[in-house]
Amino acid sequence: MLIRRLAVIGVGLIGGSLVRALRAVGEVGEVVGCGRGKPNLERALELGVIDRYTHQIEEAVQDADLVFLAVPLGAMGQAFRSMRDHLQPDAVITDGGSAKACVVEACRDAFGKLPPGFVPGHPIAGTEQSGVEASFAELYQNRRVILTPTGFNSPAALDKVERMWRLCGAEVTQMTVEHHDEVLAATSHLPHMLAFSLVDTLAGMKENDEIFRYAAGGFRDFTRIASSNPVMWRDICVANKKALGRVMAYYIDEMKALADAVNRGDADHLQEIFNRAKEVRDRYIDGILDSPE
Amino acid sequence: MLIRRLAVIGVGLIGGSLVRALRAVGEVGEVVGCGRGKPNLERALELGVIDRYTHQIEEAVQDADLVFLAVPLGAMGQAFRSMRDHLQPDAVITDGGSAKACVVEACRDAFGKLPPGFVPGHPIAGTEQSGVEASFAELYQNRRVILTPTGFNSPAALDKVERMWRLCGAEVTQMTVEHHDEVLAATSHLPHMLAFSLVDTLAGMKENDEIFRYAAGGFRDFTRIASSNPVMWRDICVANKKALGRVMAYYIDEMKALADAVNRGDADHLQEIFNRAKEVRDRYIDGILDSPE
Numbered sequence: 001m002l003i004r005r006l007a008v009i010g011v012g013l014i015g016g017s018l019v020r021a022l023r024a025v026g027e028v029g030e031v032v033g034c035g036r037g038k039p040n041l042e043r044a045l046e047l048g049v050i051d052r053y054t055h056q057i058e059e060a061v062q063d064a065d066l067v068f069l070a071v072p073l074g075a076m077g078q079a080f081r082s083m084r085d086h087l088q089p090d091a092v093i094t095d096g097g098s099a100k101a102c103v104v105e106a107c108r109d110a111f112g113k114l115p116p117g118f119v120p121g122h123p124i125a126g127t128e129q130s131g132v133e134a135s136f137a138e139l140y141q142n143r144r145v146i147l148t149p150t151g152f153n154s155p156a157a158l159d160k161v162e163r164m165w166r167l168c169g170a171e172v173t174q175m176t177v178e179h180h181d182e183v184l185a186a187t188s189h190l191p192h193m194l195a196f197s198l199v200d201t202l203a204g205m206k207e208n209d210e211i212f213r214y215a216a217g218g219f220r221d222f223t224r225i226a227s228s229n230p231v232m233w234r235d236i237c238v239a240n241k242k243a244l245g246r247v248m249a250y251y252i253d254e255m256k257a258l259a260d261a262v263n264r265g266d267a268d269h270l271q272e273i274f275n276r277a278k279e280v281r282d283r284y285i286d287g288i289l290d291s292p293e
Numbered sequence: 294m295l296i297r298r299l300a301v302i303g304v305g306l307i308g309g310s311l312v313r314a315l316r317a318v319g320e321v322g323e324v325v326g327c328g329r330g331k332p333n334l335e336r337a338l339e340l341g342v343i344d345r346y347t348h349q350i351e352e353a354v355q356d357a358d359l360v361f362l363a364v365p366l367g368a369m370g371q372a373f374r375s376m377r378d379h380l381q382p383d384a385v386i387t388d389g390g391s392a393k394a395c396v397v398e399a400c401r402d403a404f405g406k407l408p409p410g411f412v413p414g415h416p417i418a419g420t421e422q423s424g425v426e427a428s429f430a431e432l433y434q435n436r437r438v439i440l441t442p443t444g445f446n447s448p449a450a451l452d453k454v455e456r457m458w459r460l461c462g463a464e465v466t467q468m469t470v471e472h473h474d475e476v477l478a479a480t481s482h483l484p485h486m487l488a489f490s491l492v493d494t495l496a497g498m499k500e501n502d503e504i505f506r507y508a509a510g511g512f513r514d515f516t517r518i519a520s521s522n523p524v525m526w527r528d529i530c531v532a533n534k535k536a537l538g539r540v541m542a543y544y545i546d547e548m549k550a551l552a553d554a555v556n557r558g559d560a561d562h563l564q565e566i567f568n569r570a571k572e573v574r575d576r577y578i579d580g581i582l583d584s585p586e
Binding site: 144186195198200203208209211219227228241245248250251262263267271273275277280284 | 367492503506507508552574577
């Protein structure tokens, strides 16, 4: 059994699905849940996701050989500080945060230096649903998990986290913290900004009731991600503001150039942009992403 | 039978689905297809969508009591000029163009004045597929069709076009040409600009192969509309450049404000925007659009 005792700090979609996947392959012993909300933890208990729970991180991590942190990015610092003096000497710590530099920094601040058991990670998976109720064992099947080793982690800790995700059916890759944050800013954080700001722009227009009434099907797909958790996204933006700010600046320049082409009715330039986008989208997205999902 | 002889200029998804829907309720007699590509028209014949075809608009509209124009917006002017001297005196003309001011203008230019038989229309329906092969009788079921009467059309022509779309299962509403173009710029044309420019921005980044590899599921939904027909969208942008340019300017301002909030790490401001967007999105989109589709 890979994990004898697992502490899950934040028992929601991400943490709950991890436990379900590990239970399905019989690779986890006791699971201790930790969180602030009692109803969610009670539900996790009823669903058999966790074996027991506590509201105290200090207590949850005692005797755990692996600690999985799935709290909002803004809560990582407090979580690291709470667990610091209560961990087993050989405990492995990993997380599911959508940005990595801020988590590494929070850990270093809390521990004084980066502990050898800490391996930052990011499963590229999720739905607009949240909470343990929405968790399921197959969430990570054929999904990518990016690990961003700190350079201070032990090889054994990295190996354990890699094996954990592979047991869940995920494809594990490694990249640097900085590169992770740039790639995710472009492929995930930026699209969320577009969706949120599109809906907010339309909501601010006069007669917005009528505008939404005539929104067609594609619009619903397009704005689905604007239903994502506002607190989580606030934290992601603050945590990854450097990389996200940079890619938003590129994007705004591109939109301005496109608006200029529209304003001057430059058919050739418009068609060139649209052709290129369609070609790239069809090639990469359908080729690369159709199989995993 | 509502339509004795129907001329469909441009036999693709939109025109083909209209014919299939009318045939399903037995409200159309002979259907004459018209287009440039022989293979598509031959396929339309094989599929039983059309009864015969011609490459000449002049010939197609002869004896037709209703002419349906489903050509790209940039081809509307030539189509109106070709049909002008060959129409039946009481022929009704309608279209499926995604912008309306340019179609009305093209018609006025071709005919010298707006003919009483002309009723501009826009079915808010479609997929990323195109061609007669993709057409199906249920495309317009519970979808909205917007008619934009010119003020010069006869009540009989308006009534015939309304009845035609109702027979296809659509919900027909009317608005002014200008208002239509503003609403569609916001709800359809702007989202397409966002999707095209997002994909083009990412494609322009170094290591774009890797970037697309880590794009998650939401990204695929989000960029699906970037696979739409580039020529059609080029024409829509040029045709509706006034309304689209205005709404793009609003949107760019909103994105700039959001980028500023990200850059200064303004958590409260970010959460306020995301909360508002999520609330509006959940309320309008799920409430209004879940039933029709």
